[in-house]
Amino acid sequence: MNKVEKVRYWVDRCILLVTCTLTVFLVAGAIWQVFTRFVLQNPSVFTEEVLRFSFIWVGLLGASYAFGVKEHIALTFLMSKWKHAKDKKAAELIIEVTVLVFMVIVFIVGGTQLMLASMTQTSPVLGLPMGYVYAALPLSGVLSVYYIVTNRLMARKEAARGRDAA
Template structure:
């Protein structure tokens, strides 16, 4: 399983870098062609919009796999051990359910319907279904990461990074920020 995770991490990370590189080149060319050449390129504008969508979705999937998503961790400051593991498993199950219903099922329906109707992009004349393919693609990747992370959390042999929570410093309004300290 670790080899599969490494493979997906490598491929997804490379895809994000590739998409971002092409996006930057398109935007730079768009600015150059508009302000230096005086004739804005219509194709790079469209490519940049679609690549931005792809990088947002694939970047979200990659971030989930790296455990770097934005999180409200107030509960984890006061919990530790088994109960914290259970909360994290519950959160991953909720994420997995959302991803399955909205991104996989809904995204697949959107992609299939747009391909069936033959909707094309205005400038490039490529099927819009390919653009919307970012949704089920990243949904599948996110679901993969959810399953892997749940398996890791449920494995008793896997060390849990938050097994020991430092409770020696109580969290209070006066100690949580320098502005709240009184001298």
């Protein structure tokens, strides 16, 4: 396992740990919200906001991870349309470049601007700076760009290995 693969392994594990932990938290929080609302007749005030913010983070981090392991629904759908290996490789490159440009412009640049602009705005219940919530955008963008680059590096290494074996 080379350095790129080692770093990739730990990035994957960190994302999975965070998203799985937040998903468990989402389920527990939703159960708590239902319990306090219908059993105690006194709904929890902060739960809805915490769950909403957690859901944003799970969704964006999960989408980055899904893109990294090439299981994103749009990629799977588009790649299934091409039959020839050469067409699939060209389509994959076009998709990766398009997503790379989109992630840099919208998620990283735009997300960073949104995050910084909203640091003085606080959430109504928790009083948390909204920039912390919006920080999921540039982080997701950076992770997606990272996955695009590492996927390309690993594919190139596999192709070189295949040529050497032949």
